[in-house]
Amino acid sequence: MRYAFAIDPQPYTIRIDDTGDTALNSILSASSQLADLRKSAPVPPFGLIERARADIPRFQTALDSFGYYQNKIAITIEGLALADSGLLAVLDGKAGAVSVHVVVEKGPLYHLGTVTLDGDVPQAGRSVLKIRSGDPAVAAAVLDAGAKMVAALQEDGYAFANVAPPIALADDEQHLINVTYQVNAGQRAxxxxxxxxxxxxxxxxxxxxxxxxxxxxxxxxxxxxxxxxxxxxxxxxxxxxxxxxxxxxxxxxxxxxxxxxxRARHTVSLSGTYSTDLGVSLSAGWSHHNLLGNAEQLNLKASGTGLGTASAGLGYSLAAQFIKPLFLKPNQTLEFDLSGVKQQLEAYDQTAETLAAYVRRKFSAQWSGGIGVSLTYDQVAQQGTTRLYQLAGVPVTVNYDSTGVSDILSDPTSGARLSLAVTPTQSFGAGSLTFGVLQASGSTYFDFGTDGRSVVALRALAGSILGGTNLQVPPDQRLYAGGSATVRGYAYQSIGPQFADGNPVGAKSVDAATAEFRQRIGEDWGAAGFVDAGQASASGLPFSGAVRVGAGLGGRYYTSIGVIRVDVAVPLTPVRGGDKFELYIGLGQAF
Known part of the structure; x- marks a missing residue:
């Protein structure tokens, strides 16, 4: 025997009649406290009856909003009407969950009758009025029409345009709703x-x-x-x-x-990354954001690198950058760069200084581009031979970005990025050579309707050098594959032609592609799985040479300054003398 008390919670199940309209079904369920509070806020039998009574006007309002103005709602509990005098006794004696049934009679669908604009309405307001006589009398569409008229009139210069809430009169015999909008455009400004x-x-x-x-x-x-x-x-x-x-x-x-x-005129930045191939990279930067009072930027950065399997010693990078906005035209900047670098890699050792100037322009919200001139004093040692090059280049770039994300540390979840770079270069010093480097890259992102929690990211790149033979091009200007930017699981620059001792030669063409799945876990954590593939060849044509494939898994920790990324990858088609795995730790996604 069960003894029930009025304060005992009454479990229940709920069934709402199918209206034949998926959107209306969703609105009915969302408006119901019976459905929304069933698990989170249990109530005793009396409270269940009152909750059901309170839901009736909510259901009716939802049906009204879809044009069903003669609807009827009836709710039964265990087959009994809410007004049944014996209902409470039945609930008190009921063991387990009771059944709640919402009976929905939509009634006839009302349509719009006359649609009238009252007032002196400019053409800009009339042209956006898309509702017409005969349309279903959906409340949201009627209200949206007024808001769209206001926006259109303001966009046409009527800054103080006003459209009063529509006056709706029902014709119940004809099942029509006659709507009148009172419009006051005001003075054009x-x-x-x-x-x-x-x-x-x-x-x-x-x-x-x-x-x-x-x-x-x-x-x-x-x-x-x-x-x-x-x-x-x-x-x-x-x-x-x-x-x-x-x-x-x-x-x-x-x-x-x-x-x-x-904002503060000065900022200081510190960053660090680690990978088994390149080792530790530590960077410090200082920026002045308003050097001369006209938003000129001065950026200084120093980095130290080394201690990886693809490096033969410690290296450094020093850079100074000056940016002047609004150069000659809006959305155009003038940039000067001065940099020095020392690298000791398995492929080559390099000590170089570069002076460059660029004009960059934003053509639209998605498109940008630039052109520049660079001069490089380049000393490179490879296979025991040191050569000195003087390089003059004219880099030209075109970029497209529809991701809506400008911060490199933020996660893009939709859209695409494309980049095309062409750099004609003249080499002096250790042999005169004219050559051009062509590179194209892109990435795109697909969110599976999860507000960025489940994302597939794809990446591809291709590059080619025109002019000269593979060994005539300075080693640091050649193309390489392997590493976090191309094919993870392989050491930096390890994919492509090799010397007899297994060290990288460098290539005249390269291509690579990546497929990566990113999944958020809870608020702060995430995971990723990826497959990379690529090749590099002494030929000047991409998509030639031995294809190398790497795969791996990664963990993510999301912070206020960006995601901390840890990836582990292995080579599925190893190269001679290559590493068995690679570990990458950094701030921000791989791409």
Whole structure:
């Protein structure tokens, strides 16, 4: 015998009638407290009855929103109506879960009758009104139409356009809803004076120059947002907001105020990576983000490397970079680079200094490109022979990025990245040679509808050198495969032609591809599995040479500054003298 008390929780199951409309079924379930609180908030029998009663208007509202304005809802518990006087006694004597059934009668579907615009409505507002007489009277579509009219009118310069909530009158005999929108477009506005708030070290004249809007232009929220983003992209502000005046001037001009917060002028960065092939890499950087008051950047960086299986000793890299934004044109920068490097690798030893200048331009939100000139004093030793090269190059690049991620430490989960680089080069010194390096690379990302928790990432690259033989090209200018950027599981530069002692020669062509699956686990952890494949050949044509394949697994730990990556990979088709496995530790995804 079961003794039940009113305070005992009453377990139950719930069944909601299928309406034949998947979207409507989902809304009914989402609006129901019977469904939502069944496990998380159990109630006694009396509370279950009250919960069911409270759900009836929720179900009716959901059906109304889909155009079913003569709907009927009935809820039974154990086959009894909620108003049945014996229901509570039945529940008190019931052992186990009781059944709750929601009976849904949709009734006739209402359609839109007349759709009326009341007021002097400019064409910009009329053109976006997509609902028509005869359409199902779905509340969301009716409300969205008003919001779209407001947005269209504001984009056409009517800054204070207003559309009141629609007036909907039901014709129950014809099952129609007649809708009227009261529209007040107001005065058309142009941009007036532009003010700045919060400027300290950044010159006001420069901030004005950086804006992509000017006084006298038609007021358009999209153009104002572009201007806000152009200021934010300068790298000198930690925040940028914009506010329009509350009313236009008598001549229809609307003043704007950009409120900015300047970021710290100086930043210091420290980073480190480790891999079994290249060893330890430690870097320190210092940046000035507003050197002369016009958002000029000065970046200094020093790195130390070595102690890996593909390195023969310690190395260093020193770099100085100056960037001047808004060079001659908006979205265009001038860049000067000065760098020095010393490397001791299995492939070659190198000591080099490079001076380079670039003009880079952003053509659109996705496309960018650049052209430059570089001069390199390059001393390279390979197989016991040291040669001195003077190299003059003209690098040309084109880039595409639709991932929406600009921070290299953030995870892209959709979109694609493409890069094409062509570098005609003239070599002097240890033999005169004209050659060109062509390289193309791309990556794309597919999110399986999981808000970035389950992602497939694909990567591919190909490169070729035109001009000269393999050994005529300076060793550091040749192409190599192997390592985290191409084929994991193989030591850096180990894939491709080899000398008799097994050291890398370098190639005239290279290609590689990667497939990687990334899975988030909980909030902070993740895992990855990947397969890489690639080849490098003394021929100038990609997709020639012995294909090498590596595979591995990795762990991820997500932090506020980026993901910490640990990958272990093994070669499936080993090279002569190669490592049995490679370990990679770094900050950020592999690509």
């Amino acid at each position: 142009t941009i007036g004076q532009i003010h700045f708030k919060g400027l300290k070290d950044v010159a006001k004249s420069f901030a004005q120059k950086a804006l992509t809007i000017k006084p006298g232009e038609r007021y358009r929220p999209s153009r104002i947002e572009e201007a806000r983003q152009s200021l934010a992209a300068l790298g000198v502000f930690s925040g940028v907001s914009v506010e329009a005046a509350h009313e236009p001037s008598p001549d229809g001009r609307l003043a704007l105020t950009f409120d900015v917060a300047e």
